[in-house]
Amino acid sequence: MVLVIIIIACFASAAVLFFFQKGEEQPPEKSKGVVGTISDNWDTNVSDPEESEEKRPGTQIPGYSSAVMKSGDTTLKLRIGNPKDNHVGMFAKLKLADGTVLYESPLLKPGQGLEEVPLNKTLDKGEYEAIVEYNCVLLEDGTTPLNSAESGFRLYVD
């Protein structure tokens, strides 16, 4: 009888611990693509931590020099996200200069982003002009548009 009570107590403790941890660490939101994970503490990796202490006016937009993938790849290593110092929401869209859309994100709150982007289609070998569109919205409602930005870069497909 005592043994049964102890076992039940152990499972109860594990369950409580599990739910507490679940509450602290928000599960990441799944992207619209096939794979890919949006993390909650995404950072540009180029921000100065000292500057990050205060929220400054304006919206920070990440920019890129280039990206590389192999023909047939269904993902692209590209750090797309909403810098943590921002106070707006962002919808990110990866597309080619000809308008071909490769990925569209759900609403990214400040500090959310991806390390690897799932692609809607594979690309043939070659060099492409690519763009990440950052459509900014009011964080409060997630819909009211603000000024937006586009970061152009060269995408190399081996």
Added chain:
Amino acid sequence: MKAKKLVTLTLAAAMVAASSVSVFAAELTDTDSTGQTEVKAHISGNAGNVSYIITIPDVIDFGELTQPADNTTDHFKDVNYEVKATKIDGLDAQTQSINVYVRDQNASVGGVDDFFITNKNNANLSFEYSVFNTTDPDSSSALNDNNMLQAVGYNLHSFDTEGDTMTGVLRFNQNNIYGYDITQIAGDYSGYMVFFSTIENK
């Protein structure tokens, strides 16, 4: 003794179950890019990573616009805005710069390429404003005085140094609303700018 062993095993199982949640969470929030090495060998050390951060105005507010009593002289309402190269990583400043362009969200090459604010309740009510990339609009021409030649927009500024800030002016001539029935045009207006940035050779 058997009972003690079972309790120990059960406790261990419970601990493993709990810690596996932490590991799972840690993996999901890992911010290290694992593609850096491969990319370095191919193009540059920064492929796929964030190379720079440009800070743009999220909103520019002209405030309350007033219908002037006459239109014989200009009635400008000017608002400053800033674009900043907040962070630059690995740019060869001798040969490269980050070029920033700007356009109205509805602008197109060969089509309507000016900047507009539009009544939120009546899309047919739009008024033009001018964009300057200097703080002295009286002695310079607006970007949109010329035709927009590239789809990405008007050339706004080139940055090659971290921390550089460009301050410009948006100018609304309130003569634009002169002569209208104010009850017909009153309301909230908004317009959206699109800032395009890219690394280019000097």
